[in-house]
Amino acid sequence: MSLPTAPAPSLEVSGLAYAYPDGHQALFGVDLTVARGERVALLGPNGAGKTTLVLHLNGILDAGAGTVRVAGLPVGKRHLAEIRRRVGIVFQDPDDQLFMPTVREDVAFGPAAAGLRGPELEERVVTALRRVGMEEYAARPPHHLSFGQRRRVAVATVLAMEPEILVLDEPSSNLDPASRRELADILRSLDVTVLMVTHDLPYALELCPRSVILSDGVIAADDRTQELLCDDELMRRHRLELPFGFDPRSVSVPRP
Amino acid sequence: MGAGHAHKLYRHGHSPVHALPPHCKLAAVLCFVVAVVSTPREAVWAFAVYAALLAAAAAVARIPPGFLLKRLVIEVPFVAFAFLMPFVVPGEQTELLGVSVSVPGLWGAWNVLAKGTLGVAASVILASTTELRSLLLGLQRLRLPPLLVQIASFMIRYGDVITDELRRMSVARRSRGFEARGVRHWGVLAKTAGALFIRSYERGERVHLAMVSRGYTGTMPVIDDVTASRTEWAHAAALPALALVVCLLGWTL
Amino acid sequence: MHVPDGFINAPVSAVAGVVAAGAVAVSLRGARRELGGERAAPLAGLVAAFIFAVQMLNFPVAAGTSGHLLGGALAAILVGPWTGVLCIAVVLLMQGILFADGGLTALGVNITVMGVVTTVVAYVVFRGLTRVLPRTRRSTTVASFVAALVSVPAAAVAFTLVYAVGGTTDVPFVKVLTAMTGVHVLIGIGEAAITALTVGAVIAVRPDLVHGARGLAAPLKLRVDGELVDAPAAPAAPPAPAAARSTRKVWATGLAAALVLAGVVSFYASANPDGLEKVAADKGIDEKVQEHDAAGSPLADYGVKDVSDARVSGGLAGVIGVGVTVAVGSGVFWAVRRRRTPEAPHSRTTESV
Numbered sequence: 001m002s003l004p005t006a007p008a009p010s011l012e013v014s015g016l017a018y019a020y021p022d023g024h025q026a027l028f029g030v031d032l033t034v035a036r037g038e039r040v041a042l043l044g045p046n047g048a049g050k051t052t053l054v055l056h057l058n059g060i061l062d063a064g065a066g067t068v069r070v071a072g073l074p075v076g077k078r079h080l081a082e083i084r085r086r087v088g089i090v091f092q093d094p095d096d097q098l099f100m101p102t103v104r105e106d107v108a109f110g111p112a113a114a115g116l117r118g119p120e121l122e123e124r125v126v127t128a129l130r131r132v133g134m135e136e137y138a139a140r141p142p143h144h145l146s147f148g149q150r151r152r153v154a155v156a157t158v159l160a161m162e163p164e165i166l167v168l169d170e171p172s173s174n175l176d177p178a179s180r181r182e183l184a185d186i187l188r189s190l191d192v193t194v195l196m197v198t199h200d201l202p203y204a205l206e207l208c209p210r211s212v213i214l215s216d217g218v219i220a221a222d223d224r225t226q227e228l229l230c231d232d233e234l235m236r237r238h239r240l241e242l243p244f245g246f247d248p249r250s251v252s253v254p255r256p
Numbered sequence: 257m258g259a260g261h262a263h264k265l266y267r268h269g270h271s272p273v274h275a276l277p278p279h280c281k282l283a284a285v286l287c288f289v290v291a292v293v294s295t296p297r298e299a300v301w302a303f304a305v306y307a308a309l310l311a312a313a314a315a316v317a318r319i320p321p322g323f324l325l326k327r328l329v330i331e332v333p334f335v336a337f338a339f340l341m342p343f344v345v346p347g348e349q350t351e352l353l354g355v356s357v358s359v360p361g362l363w364g365a366w367n368v369l370a371k372g373t374l375g376v377a378a379s380v381i382l383a384s385t386t387e388l389r390s391l392l393l394g395l396q397r398l399r400l401p402p403l404l405v406q407i408a409s410f411m412i413r414y415g416d417v418i419t420d421e422l423r424r425m426s427v428a429r430r431s432r433g434f435e436a437r438g439v440r441h442w443g444v445l446a447k448t449a450g451a452l453f454i455r456s457y458e459r460g461e462r463v464h465l466a467m468v469s470r471g472y473t474g475t476m477p478v479i480d481d482v483t484a485s486r487t488e489w490a491h492a493a494a495l496p497a498l499a500l501v502v503c504l505l506g507w508t509l
Numbered sequence: 510m511h512v513p514d515g516f517i518n519a520p521v522s523a524v525a526g527v528v529a530a531g532a533v534a535v536s537l538r539g540a541r542r543e544l545g546g547e548r549a550a551p552l553a554g555l556v557a558a559f560i561f562a563v564q565m566l567n568f569p570v571a572a573g574t575s576g577h578l579l580g581g582a583l584a585a586i587l588v589g590p591w592t593g594v595l596c597i598a599v600v601l602l603m604q605g606i607l608f609a610d611g612g613l614t615a616l617g618v619n620i621t622v623m624g625v626v627t628t629v630v631a632y633v634v635f636r637g638l639t640r641v642l643p644r645t646r647r648s649t650t651v652a653s654f655v656a657a658l659v660s661v662p663a664a665a666v667a668f669t670l671v672y673a674v675g676g677t678t679d680v681p682f683v684k685v686l687t688a689m690t691g692v693h694v695l696i697g698i699g700e701a702a703i704t705a706l707t708v709g710a711v712i713a714v715r716p717d718l719v720h721g722a723r724g725l726a727a728p729l730k731l732r733v734d735g736e737l738v739d740a741p742a743a744p745a746a747p748p749a750p751a752a753a754r755s756t757r758k759v760w761a762t763g764l765a766a767a768l769v770l771a772g773v774v775s776f777y778a779s780a781n782p783d784g785l786e787k788v789a790a791d792k793g794i795d796e797k798v799q800e801h802d803a804a805g806s807p808l809a810d811y812g813v814k815d816v817s818d819a820r821v822s823g824g825l826a827g828v829i830g831v832g833v834t835v836a837v838g839s840g841v842f843w844a845v846r847r848r849r850t851p852e853a854p855h856s857r858t859t860e861s862v
Contacts (some may be wrong), residue, residue: 265607265608265609273533282606285613286613286614286691289612289613289614290519290614291611292515293514293515293518293519293522293614294519297677299574311641327609328637330608330609330610334513334516341678341680344677344684345679345680345681345682346681360678360679360738361678363678363680364677364679365679366517367677367678368513368515368516368677369511369677370515371514371677372513372514372516372612373512373513374514374515375515375609375612375613375614375615375808376513376514376612377512378522378613379605379606379609379612379613380609380764381608382606383606383607383608388607391606391607393604396512401534401537401760403537403540403549404533404595404598404599406527406550406598407550407553407557407595407596408554408556408557408599408602408603410550410551410553410554410555410557410559410669411554411555411561411599411600411603412554412557412558412603413554413558414554415558415561415562417558418555418558418562419561419562420564421562421688422563422566427759435539436567436568436569437569438569439702439850441567442568442570442702442703442706443706445566446703446705446706446707446709446710447706447710447711448566449563449566449578449583449703449706449707449708450706450709450710450711450713450714451710451714452559452562453556453559453563453587453707453718454711454714454715454718456555456556456558456559456562456835457552457555457559457588457718458558459555460548460551460552460554460555460556461548461549461551461552463555464547464548464551464552467549467551472545472547473547474546474552490798495703507594
């Protein structure tokens with residue numbers, strides 16, 4: 001239907017519903033399209049189903065109803081390896097993500113699992129670590145790094161797979177302001193589609209031109225981040241609160 | 257029991273022993289210890305030679321003697337056991353410093369002390385010259401089942417994380433004025449252990465998700481492999497080969 | 510409790526090594542089933558790290574003394590016998606290599622005694638009791654207590670047996686047995702109390718995680734049955750027979766290897782009398798040695814009574830020792846597996862929204 005030259009959107013979720021086997025239903029028909037190269041924030045109160053949605057993006061959870069497509073590829077058993085290469089998820093706790101004995105091996109894990117070997121693999125690792133400014137830590141064990149450094153390495157582990165879309169679960173949590181800014185610089189410098197799950201509204205405003213609000217298992221709002229944050233009524237309805245003294249109207253955000 | 261930090265024994269260095277491939281070192285230490293254990297205890301001189309061999313290896317590895325000796329402390333419980341032997345083992349009695357002790361007991365104590373000490377010393381030299389990561393690679397190279405190596409590597413990776421959690425829980429307990437003093441406080445400590453188990457298990461599940469997300473399908477991709485040249489094998493074999501000669505001499509002399 | 514080098518003679522250490530290797534090989538397969546295929550490595554690794562950490566948790570007894578958990582029974586009850594054996598074995602391996610804690614040649618003895626015997630005995634006792642007792646949480650706690658209580662002296666008895674066959678010093682068997690069991694019954698009481706309390710604490714919060722209590726809490730079982738990870742839980746039934754068959758093969762190979770090793774090695778080993786016997790023979794005090802030989806088990810002094818030829822007798826002792834160990838072990842494993850086969854492995858995952 002679309003023109004052959006137009007790239008398929010990085011992410012296309014339509015009518016996604018999911019209930020946990022214990023009967024608790026978390027998603028009630030999510031529709032979300034993220035175009036290639038976009039940076040989108042996924043906002044929502046606790047228990048809105050954000051993590052559940054994220055786990056659908058690379059096929060860890062199977063859709064109860066509806067579909068998920070990544071770069072035009074349907075998420076399902078048939079393309080699982082390819083999907084997992086294209087969707088890079090950075091989990092909330094870097095200690096869960098960095099499971100190998102050294103930073104270098106951890107970054108190499110994904111590409112190596114995809115079959116890369118030798119100098120090509122090495123090159124991938126070095127490039128990924130350089131993009132997050134951690135190349136001199138390659139030989140270190142992850143538990144000798146600071147929390148902010150670990151989070152950056154966690155981003156590198158995913159970048160090494162050259163993903164189509166980078167999905168970050170609460171990227172700014174537990175970071176001190178400097179690490180927070182460093183991570184923002186890194187994310188801005190990347191040329192990939194980003195979906196960022198967060199409670200950190202100023203961070204969303206800083207990094208993502210567009211935001212969607214997931215509430216009660218559906219997308220409740222989808223607009224420019226600044227518009228959303230300025231809509232007091234909407235924010236209150238979905239239990240989203242701005243930090244004390246922060247006025248989104250006062251921030252000038254470059255128009256897309 | 258070992259101490260909190262995963263690998264306290266390792267000493268960073270660039271000696272020839274440090275440079276040897278890990279699987280050569282593992283094999284060499286194992287063969288050496290086997291030779292020591294198989295030596296008859298009456299060949300007292302043989303154990304002196306073994307000690308000299310280890311001292312030479314430690315010197316090549318540039319491990320200070322004090323460091324080595326300090327690590328031998330791990331043996332203490334068995335030293336106590338060894339000291340009991342001369343008093344509990346029946347057999348011919350002899351006078352030692354005015355105390356009546358049994359001859360076979362003395363031999364037994366000597367045997368355990370000598371062999372145990374040499375074994376610990378050899379292991380300490382191995383551990384202090386080999387990085388954790390290479391030890392795992394060495395085990396992998398020595399054809400330990402891959403699943404076992406994976407479990408060991410996860411254990412080492414998360415040993416510190418979990419020990420830290422344990423420490424934080426203990427700090428939290430003490431901050432609220434709780435000090436475990438006796439048996440009646442076991443319930444609280446057991447709750448800590450239970451909570452720690454739940455956290456560990458749940459972390460295992462999350463780690464699995466993170467692995468699957470990066471394409472894990474049950475086998476670890478081989479990222480690093482260690483290889484050894486013939487010369488390296490020959491260097492590593494020097495220690496056990498000499499030990500074997502000593503052992504054989506011990507039997508024949 | 511870690512046995513150092515030189516405590517047990519070389520042939521018996523080798524046999525124990527083969528037994529330990531066989532047990533670990535079988536457990537590797539079993540753990541895959543227990544934990545659900547590819548989840549085995551991270552979960553078992555984390556449980557091993559937990560055991561490692563919990564051994565550092567000091568339980569004050571009185572007047573400045575304190576003890577710590579050994580963890581075999583706890584592991585068996587929380588994650589199942591296979592994973593339990595595996596985790597303890599990995600912990601012992603790493604302690605041996607990294608901390609020089611326990612001799613490298615004694616690794617087989619250490620794994621067999623502290624890993625296999627403790628875990629398997631605890632699990633069998635636990636299973637037996639939970640079958641007899643009413644299906645309540647309290648029974649699970651009681652069963653945990655008894656299982657841990659029995660498992661520690663059982664390990665001590667196993668060690669004494671190994672020592673009787675392959676000890677380098679001839680401390681009289683009965684003396685060792687009495688001393689070891691006496692001390693370890695006391696340690697066992699502590700272990701039992703801590704294990705039971707810990708299992709109770711886990712059951713109170715996450716009963717679904719306690720392997721030994723699966724199917725206990727009906728309302729939570731729904732969630733346990735919950736499937737999440739990409740591997741569907743359905744194909745559990747078909748591979749079971751195949752796994753059982755190949756397990757049998759592993760066992761057969763292990764048994765054969767152990768018997769051959771025990772026979773051949775002990776045959777030669779006994780040709781050269783042990784140091785003590787040598788001294789004893791030189792000094793002409795054989796009478797005394799024979800006396801406590803008879804007082805101990807038929808395998809004491811590493812030879813079989815009423816068999817005159819030293820070589821044959823030594824070899825025979827080795828074979829009998831291994832045979833008994835393997836027979837008991839296989840019987841136990843077989844019984845456990847038979848009971849476990851009908852259960853489908855559960856897998857679950859947590860949502861952390």
